[in-house]
Amino acid sequence: METVRTGKVWKFGDRISTDFMMPGHRVLANPDLTPEEAAKFCMEANRPGWAENEVQPGDIIVAGINFGCGSSRNGSQSLNALGIAVVLAESVSRIHLRNAVNTGLPTLVAPGISDFVEEGQRLEVNIVTGVVTNLDTGETLQAEAWEEGSPPYEILMAGGLDAYMRVKVRERGLVAE
Amino acid sequence: MGMTIAEKILAAHAGADSVKPGQYIWCKVDATSGHRLPELEALGVDQVWDKDKVFMVDDHQAPPPTIAVANKVKNLRRLIKKYDITNFFEYGRGGILHQVFAENGMYAPGELIAQCDSHSTAGGVFNACVTNANLDAVHVLAFGELWFRVPESVRVVLNGTLPGWCVGKDVILKVASELGTDFGLYKSVEYVGPVASQMTIAQRWTVSNMGVEVGAKFALFEGDEKTDAFLEGRVDRPYEHVSGDADASYAAEYEFDLSDLTPMVARPGDPGNGVPVESVRGERVKIDQAFLGSCTNARLEDLEVAAKILDGKKVHPDVRMLVSPSSQNVFGEALKAGYLETLLEAGALVEHSTCGPCYGGHLGILGDGETCISSSNRNFKGRMGSPLSHVWLASPATVAASALAGEIVDPREFL
Numbered sequence: 001m002e003t004v005r006t007g008k009v010w011k012f013g014d015r016i017s018t019d020f021m022m023p024g025h026r027v028l029a030n031p032d033l034t035p036e037e038a039a040k041f042c043m044e045a046n047r048p049g050w051a052e053n054e055v056q057p058g059d060i061i062v063a064g065i066n067f068g069c070g071s072s073r074n075g076s077q078s079l080n081a082l083g084i085a086v087v088l089a090e091s092v093s094r095i096h097l098r099n100a101v102n103t104g105l106p107t108l109v110a111p112g113i114s115d116f117v118e119e120g121q122r123l124e125v126n127i128v129t130g131v132v133t134n135l136d137t138g139e140t141l142q143a144e145a146w147e148e149g150s151p152p153y154e155i156l157m158a159g160g161l162d163a164y165m166r167v168k169v170r171e172r173g174l175v176a177e
Numbered sequence: 178m179g180m181t182i183a184e185k186i187l188a189a190h191a192g193a194d195s196v197k198p199g200q201y202i203w204c205k206v207d208a209t210s211g212h213r214l215p216e217l218e219a220l221g222v223d224q225v226w227d228k229d230k231v232f233m234v235d236d237h238q239a240p241p242p243t244i245a246v247a248n249k250v251k252n253l254r255r256l257i258k259k260y261d262i263t264n265f266f267e268y269g270r271g272g273i274l275h276q277v278f279a280e281n282g283m284y285a286p287g288e289l290i291a292q293c294d295s296h297s298t299a300g301g302v303f304n305a306c307v308t309n310a311n312l313d314a315v316h317v318l319a320f321g322e323l324w325f326r327v328p329e330s331v332r333v334v335l336n337g338t339l340p341g342w343c344v345g346k347d348v349i350l351k352v353a354s355e356l357g358t359d360f361g362l363y364k365s366v367e368y369v370g371p372v373a374s375q376m377t378i379a380q381r382w383t384v385s386n387m388g389v390e391v392g393a394k395f396a397l398f399e400g401d402e403k404t405d406a407f408l409e410g411r412v413d414r415p416y417e418h419v420s421g422d423a424d425a426s427y428a429a430e431y432e433f434d435l436s437d438l439t440p441m442v443a444r445p446g447d448p449g450n451g452v453p454v455e456s457v458r459g460e461r462v463k464i465d466q467a468f469l470g471s472c473t474n475a476r477l478e479d480l481e482v483a484a485k486i487l488d489g490k491k492v493h494p495d496v497r498m499l500v501s502p503s504s505q506n507v508f509g510e511a512l513k514a515g516y517l518e519t520l521l522e523a524g525a526l527v528e529h530s531t532c533g534p535c536y537g538g539h540l541g542i543l544g545d546g547e548t549c550i551s552s553s554n555r556n557f558k559g560r561m562g563s564p565l566s567h568v569w570l571a572s573p574a575t576v577a578a579s580a581l582a583g584e585i586v587d588p589r590e591f592l
């Protein structure tokens with residue numbers, strides 16, 4: 001897992017729900033959609049055209065409080081498919097945070113981040129230490145780092161739950177070596 | 178140092194004497210749902226840790242609206258057979274998971290359950306720590322274990338006596354409007370006090386259900402004789418009620434006096450936008466759809482109050498009213514009690530038990546610019562269909578009264 005990531009910032013407001021990331025009427029009705037196809041609808045209700053024309057792989061999302069509130073639909077899957085490198089938010093819903101860890105998309109709680117960076121500026125984020133540097137202003141901000149060795153840290157560093165589980169089911173003898 | 182309800186239950190499932198907020202622990206989990214069986218199969222694991230503790234129902238697009246969805250459910254049935262899952266509820270015998278699983282004895286006081294679906298906090302009504310595990314559920318299916326970060330606990334003390342026409346929905350809309358939809362973020366919320374005791378199980382259930390709307394990991398009530406009465410005949414394993422210790426440490430305590438509460442509605446956009454219905458009366462908010470359904474408020478007493486309000490009357494000509502009981506079992510009880518007949522005669526469309534309209538996916542999606550008053554739990558932009566539609570949240574009584582009037586009204590006008 002690449003621990004230092006740089007990218008251009010897209011800013012979102014408070015309470016960006018998973019309904020925004022993965023609209024129910026688009027995604028649940030079409031279970032055959034690939035993650036890439038589903039991602040085209042990401043934020044269409046609150047920021048039309050963003051997913052299809054604006055965001056680029058390697059970009060960074062900065063958001064306000066309770067990012068990923070609402071449904072347990074895995075909004076991180078769509079963000080991941082769009083190539084988002086890191087998500088930084090004032091706070092993140094519990095369900096979304098777990099989904100993000102399990103998807104292997106670094107998502108950090110970063111109090112103060114909304115005032116720290118403007119849309120379009122570039123950030124460098126160390127996803128292990130939580131140090132965020134604004135490459136345009138030179139300022140730094142400390143995001144909450146995952147506790148080293150904690151289960152979410154291990155899962156994130158493994159690249160997500162699937163990779164983590166593949167090792168664990170072998171170790172526990174649930175599938176043959 | 179004493180422990181809160183969540184700390185006691187988590188400690189017991191981690192095999193520890195005590196736990197502290199912020200601590201990461203691995204816990205044994207008592208039950209889960211089967212949504213992640215495809216992922217389990219993809220890992221090459223050919224059995225679940227305990228086939229009697231996996232519950233499954235297909236509720237969101239039930240029955241399937243498209244071939245693609247039908248094939249998904251077909252695959253699910255194959256997996257139910259392959260893994261020999263005991264508690265699977267076919268169409269006609271199921272409904273919405275939170276109701277169906279409870280009716281079939283999935284939850285009991287003191288238990289720890291992690292299942293798919295964000296409204297899993299609903300299970301907290303049974304004095305159990307029930308929460309969402311989405312992708313994580315595959316870990317439970319394989320090992321019967323899951324990691325938790327011990328949450329801080331907060332207490333919400335509900336004082337006074339709930340006035341007539343006010344129910345659990347009005348209570349949670351009031352709480353969310355005053356404390357915001359983030360006050361429970363990462364936290365275990367315990368609801369206590371005279372109104373918590375006064376409320377019926379169905380009313381408490383609405384409050385726990387909307388736990389996730391205030392960010393909570395768990396939304397707990399203490400156990401009492403009402404809890405036991407619901408569980409009788411459904412749960413035959415032994416259990417004990419769990420209460421917080423007097424010297425337990427809470428991150429915050431909030432008090433409400435609810436004696437003067439009046440029926441509430443949440444304006445479109447956020448469940449925290451609650452205001453007294455009487456305050457929007459002057460706006461003359463016309464509605465296109467009235468939805469009485471979802472896991473939040475479509476239990477027997479919800480259908481009963483709607484039937485009382487609509488008895489002998491007709492739904493407003495410009496309004497379509499959709500009614501979907503929270504389970505097929507509730508459907509049957511409401512049928513026998515005559516509530517469904519009353520609703521049919523009033524001109525309501527009575528659907529089977531389904532999630533469809535609630536999440537804007539199936540059987541009643543809103544079009545551009547339409548307004549719906551809903552007994553469900555979410556009014557985010559686009560939640561029930563078009564991003565240009567508007568959803569107001571309210572109690573079943575307010576939904577039924579508004580369906581009659583064609584605009585949002587205070588149910589007390591129909592006393």
Ligand code: SF4
Nearest residue numbers: 296471472532535536
């Ligand atoms: S009824 Fe609505 S809130 Fe409840 S589980 Fe179904 S979609 Fe979710």
